[in-house]
Amino acid sequence: MLHFPVLLEESVDFLVNDMNGHYIDCTFGRGGHSNLILSRLGKKGSLSSFDKDPFAFKYGQSIKKDNFKIYHDSFQNLSKYFKNNSIDGILYDLGTCSTHLDDAERGFSFNKDGPLDMRFNNQKGIPLYEWLKDADVKEIIKILYKYGNEKHAKLISNAIDITRKKRPILRTIELSNIIKDIYPEKNTKVHPATKSFQAFRIFINNELEEFRSSLDVAKKILKKNGLIVTIAFHSIEDNIIKNFFRPEKKVFPKDIPLNNEEHRKFKCLAKKIRASEYEININNRSRSAVMRVFQKL
Numbered sequence: 001m002l003h004f005p006v007l008l009e010e011s012v013d014f015l016v017n018d019m020n021g022h023y024i025d026c027t028f029g030r031g032g033h034s035n036l037i038l039s040r041l042g043k044k045g046s047l048s049s050f051d052k053d054p055f056a057f058k059y060g061q062s063i064k065k066d067n068f069k070i071y072h073d074s075f076q077n078l079s080k081y082f083k084n085n086s087i088d089g090i091l092y093d094l095g096t097c098s099t100h101l102d103d104a105e106r107g108f109s110f111n112k113d114g115p116l117d118m119r120f121n122n123q124k125g126i127p128l129y130e131w132l133k134d135a136d137v138k139e140i141i142k143i144l145y146k147y148g149n150e151k152h153a154k155l156i157s158n159a160i161d162i163t164r165k166k167r168p169i170l171r172t173i174e175l176s177n178i179i180k181d182i183y184p185e186k187n188t189k190v191h192p193a194t195k196s197f198q199a200f201r202i203f204i205n206n207e208l209e210e211f212r213s214s215l216d217v218a219k220k221i222l223k224k225n226g227l228i229v230t231i232a233f234h235s236i237e238d239n240i241i242k243n244f245f246r247p248e249k250k251v252f253p254k255d256i257p258l259n260n261e262e263h264r265k266f267k268c269l270a271k272k273i274r275a276s277e278y279e280i281n282i283n284n285r286s287r288s289a290v291m292r293v294f295q296k297l
């Protein structure tokens with residue numbers, strides 16, 4: 001199955017307001033947003049897209065347009081490629097693509113049997129099965145709580161520990177069954193491994209740290225009035241965005257006159273935009289998406 005771009009028109013309508021502007025799509029995926037951005041640009045406008053995933057990168061290379069370039073790199077490295085105050089708009093459509101979940105060999109899916117990998121860039125770093133071999137139990141618990149809000153983190157980590165003492169956990173279905181078997185609530189609407197798989201994926205790809213450091217660079221390379229459009233799929237990502245753009249609270253002595261606006265570097269243009277019912281009906285994944293838009297002042 002191909003990837004359905006989420007909040008496609010809504011995000012690109014905000015992002016592109018100058019056909020001759022310079023834009024970045026930090027998360028190319030299968031090019032849903034990138035293609036629409038390109039269709040809105042004139043010859044002087046340009047789009048640079050990023051993706052860590054080698055398959056996404058390869059797909060991007062098939063777009064032959066003079067004003068388009070794809071980089072096989074993490075969006076945390078934007079500063080390697082762009083100068084300060086040079087970009088008109090930056091898009092982040094976070095998380096995984098359906099193409100990751102559909103391909104069992106990538107190891108993202110808890111209901112398709114494949115190697116327990118989960119790396120966006122499977123040419124770098126270590127797959128989850130490797131890390132799980134001797135990861136500290138306390139570390140596993142922390143990851144499940146922090147990145148998955150999994151209330152049964154201790155139970156799951158102990159079950160992983162007991163199993164790996166007998167045999168290495170190498171396959172997605174093995175991990176998924178370990179979690180399902182010990183999960184206290186039976187017959188839950190969502191699969192008991194959902195939160196754990198999300199947590200391990202976020203951890204193995206260093207998703208939140210890379211996103212946070214990318215935002216630090218994004219705010220510098222944007223021009224004045226430039227836009228950052230973010231689409232997040234869970235509250236952990238969304239909280240990073242909200243906190244990042246929250247104006248700093250500075251405490252000053254009462255007698256020093258202070259224009260609080262001086263400390264506001266970004267203005268929120270849209271908060272908590274959600275997919276329409278129509279979109280949710282055709283793409284269930286869009287139900288959890290939250291879009292926010294910020295403008296550099």
Ligand SMILES: C[S@@+](CC[C@H](N)C(=O)[O-])C[C@H]1O[C@@H](n2cnc3c(N)ncnc32)[C@H](O)[C@@H]1O
Binds near residue numbers: 005006034056120
């Ligand atoms: C939700 S998909 C994007 C889908 C895309 N907007 C589309 O419409 O086809 C997210 C993509 O971001 C990529 N990605 C995740 N973290 C990344 C990072 N730190 N740097 C670059 N790409 C990343 C993933 O590999 C995935 O392909």
